[in-house]
Amino acid sequence: MIEPTRLDVSGERIRAVYEFTGPPVEARSRAEALAVEQTIEFPADLVPDDDIRGQIIGRIESLEETGPRTVRVAVGYAVETTGLEFPQFLNVLFGNSSLLPDVKLVDVEIPSTLVARFGGPRFGIAGLREMFDAPERPLLATALKPMGMSPERFAEMAYELALGGIDMIKDDHSLADQPFARFEERVRACSAAVRRANEETGSKSIYMPSINAPHRLLDERVEIALGAGAGGLLILPGLTGFDHMRELAADDGVGIPIMGHPAFLGGFVSSPTGGIAHDVVFGTLMRLAGADVSIFPNFGGRFSFSREACTEISTACRRPLGEIAPMWPAAGGGMTVDRTGEMVDFYGRDIVLLIGGDLHRGESLRESAAAFRSAIG
Amino acid sequence: MIEPTRLDVSGERIRAVYEFTGPPVEARSRAEALAVEQTIEFPADLVPDDDIRGQIIGRIESLEETGPRTVRVAVGYAVETTGLEFPQFLNVLFGNSSLLPDVKLVDVEIPSTLVARFGGPRFGIAGLREMFDAPERPLLATALKPMGMSPERFAEMAYELALGGIDMIKDDHSLADQPFARFEERVRACSAAVRRANEETGSKSIYMPSINAPHRLLDERVEIALGAGAGGLLILPGLTGFDHMRELAADDGVGIPIMGHPAFLGGFVSSPTGGIAHDVVFGTLMRLAGADVSIFPNFGGRFSFSREACTEISTACRRPLGEIAPMWPAAGGGMTVDRTGEMVDFYGRDIVLLIGGDLHRGESLRESAAAFRSAIG
Incomplete structure (x- = not known):
């Protein structure tokens, strides 16, 4: 005793x-x-x-x-x-x-x-609506891919996608600091490309580089992103830690929106009787750790999340949670432009629609992006 | 295209x-x-x-x-x-x-x-055998607990446990920087207590504080631990990231053994058909990320790992893996001194036996620790 x-x-x-x-x-x-x-x-x-x-x-x-x-x-x-x-x-x-x-x-x-x-999200739903001058519509997001492209090619893509009216143009979560497109070069080129598109059209698109880095290089990558004028950050808390994301969100010296990516976190939701519930991982924990946007795989795409799980996640993103701001759910994973209406019906208008590869199917990225933008009405 | x-x-x-x-x-x-x-x-x-x-x-x-x-x-x-x-x-x-x-x-x-x-483990099996002057025997570990004790009480426990012959005296993984026992005060007191015991007996016990800290404070906690003369570090890579552990292991300025703790990682092994296999999480990944010792729940304790899973984990800790040093498996989780023989029979002598609460059942911690040490023969 x-x-x-x-x-x-x-x-x-x-x-x-x-x-x-x-x-x-x-x-x-x-x-x-x-x-x-x-x-x-x-x-x-x-x-x-x-x-x-x-x-x-x-x-x-x-x-x-x-x-x-x-x-x-x-x-x-x-x-x-x-x-x-x-x-x-x-x-x-x-x-x-x-x-x-x-x-x-x-x-x-x-x-x-x-x-x-x-603290939770710095921007949340209201903050990003103001930033994108989008008082009512869903927000649009896409990813720069595939890995293997050069920084110049990614920058061209980013430029076209911004001209087409995509709000958030993020790195594919697979882009880190590979020899094909080094982080610094890519982030400078893509940030400049999106800025140029915004200057031409008056739109407010942002580029969000992926900060998936070794522990010792996390601060440096964030500084490079801020120095290049990146408009937001893509964070993979399953790999770099929930608390790192929380600190970025709380840091006035960062002060730009954060999108949380589910990479590696699927292990927690793979068992019906163990692990952590979908809505806790991709809703509550992402939100407490400061994500303004939380990506999860939509039902009916390449992944396995059920309609019920997607409803629970989007509810957890937006429900009252003390003084913590509501967060944008971002449904992605093999989504297509022709599912836009169905997704808005399902999730409501406080949703980020994330479409990646499908935008590459048309004649030009700019036209595909514009069609995506038109589809949300 | x-x-x-x-x-x-x-x-x-x-x-x-x-x-x-x-x-x-x-x-x-x-x-x-x-x-x-x-x-x-x-x-x-x-x-x-x-x-x-x-x-x-x-x-x-x-x-x-x-x-x-x-x-x-x-x-x-x-x-x-x-x-x-x-x-x-x-x-x-x-x-x-x-x-x-x-x-x-x-x-x-x-x-x-x-x-x-x-790089992998800095010490591994051979390095810790040399450090503890233990060419053949299993190594012994225990944890300072329960949360709520003062730094002075933990230091008294650490002193007794070192006198009794425990090699590795770690913080319970639940000890962070709570008001009951602030990190710095606890680490200074416990490091000094184990040093004093070593001076008295000539033994080589080490104290391993838990570095479970917010991202921004990780470096500071490690510096405090090194400054206090802690002999090793307890790392929870499920919470602070595998790459942080890897960097500590690779850092010549740290240069002390690392024990990896499985907290939060159980989510990955909770599904029979998804997630990551036990031996990959607690063996291969822990080892690639530089743990010298990897803790996992022994079969037959409070947790649910099967004998088969425990065999696979301990095999993955010690099998050939390029030039990566073999790592100590550390079986714990509700273990008792009377199971020592069974555990050595099962795992062989390259095993860390981790017994926590059970050592508190005897008349004195020192005597319980000494009985544990005797039990390994």
Whole structure:
């Protein structure tokens, strides 16, 4: 038995909801084990009746049978367990519990101290509507590809796409610093190309380079992007970390929109009974970590997300979440211009429509982009 | 159709093996789609017969039916697609394919250029045997816990554990910079305590603080740890990124052993037909990213890993992998001293035995630690 400990704890709690799959009769003991695992990771019988037991161990707030073999359990964690830091916040939510069988993280709510600390999207839905002078319409996005093209070719593409009226022209997420198109050269060329198109047409398109870099080079790549006049950043938090994205969003010296890409994060949503729910990964976590736009694979494309999952994600992007601004869902992944109407009907007008390869099928990129722009009415 | 492109490509290839679940007859077309997805993410019919088609798109090297509904497909990726950078290497392996249904990454081999670039463990099995003056025996590890204790209490624990003969005394992975035990104060106190124990007994125990910090504070925490004389670092790459760990391992200014912790990574192994295989996550990737020790949950503890998964992980830690040093598997998660013999029989002597809470059950931590040390013979 350890010595009794008294602690100064505010009482503010994070609320995490887990779905347990298995016999409902076992759910309470499994939940109690999880609440220990996520906090003290120590034999509970060796903890006296003190503040570690009363305040630090997660508190089971509710337990509800949602099916013959599923129970939803809400666990409250003292905000102090996170040290008010995002990586440790994720650790409290799903660090070791990610390794437990048949436990899925399905919802997260955070108290006001963390809302203030994490901040969320700098622009969000309202901010990008203002930036693009688009008070009502969906926003349009596309990607520069394929890998193997030169910086000059990407810049020509970016110019044509901006002339055609695409709002956000991002790097394909596969573009890093390959020899075919070095980061700095590509970013300077594409930023200049989009600026030139904007000057010619008066439009407000932005180029968003992909900041998928080794840890030690992340700051340098961001500085190059800012120096070149890039209008936004594409971030892959599954590879460079959620907290890096959050810091970029919070940094007044950056101050441009951030698009979060789902690369590598699919592993979390590949199990029906484990991992993290689609809407938590691509909605809540992306949003808490400051993405203004969150890309996810639309139903009916190359990927496997269901209509239901897409609805849940887009809802999580836009639902009330403390003072955290709503975020744009961006549905992509093998989308085509002829699905535009269907997608707007499905998602509503607060949606970013992301079409990549399909724009290359027409006579010219500019015409394809213009047709895409016309299609949103 | 895009214009034909000629590229300077070395011919060196990464080999990634995926398991597809579903009708075997569909495997080839699914594999072809994946090889495009992971590289150019562009309609293949719009690419002419050029070097993008011939060199950049992943090449299907083999395809083997391994069960009535499983096919293993080896895909070769030109090393240039990674830009020789670790985050983009992970992106090529499993960026968008993580979002495809019923595709699991099950093996990875890298060519000599990447071996030289990534480096792997600085110490590995031989290096830590020398450091701990332990030519043959298993190594012992434990964790300072529970969260809520003061730096002084953790330091007392660390002192007792070092006196008892534990090699590696790490922070519990839940310890970050909480108000109960601020990082700097804790790390100074625990480093000093272990140093004092070593001076008294002539042993070579090390304290390994957890560097689970916001992006912007990672360097500062490492500097504090080095300044305090910490003997190693605990890294949670699922939260702070694989590439951060790799850079620490490669940094001569750090130069101390690294223990990789599996927090948050369980999401990747929660699906039998998706995500990443256990041995790739906790073996190959941890090792390529420079961990000297990789922690994973032992079978029969609080977690769910099977004996088979544990065998595969420990094999991946130690098998030949180019010039990359073998890494210590560290089996933990609810382990007890009385299972020591069984674990050594199962894993062999190149194993780190990690026992946390169970050491607190005896009369004194020092005695429990000494009993643990005796148990390995």
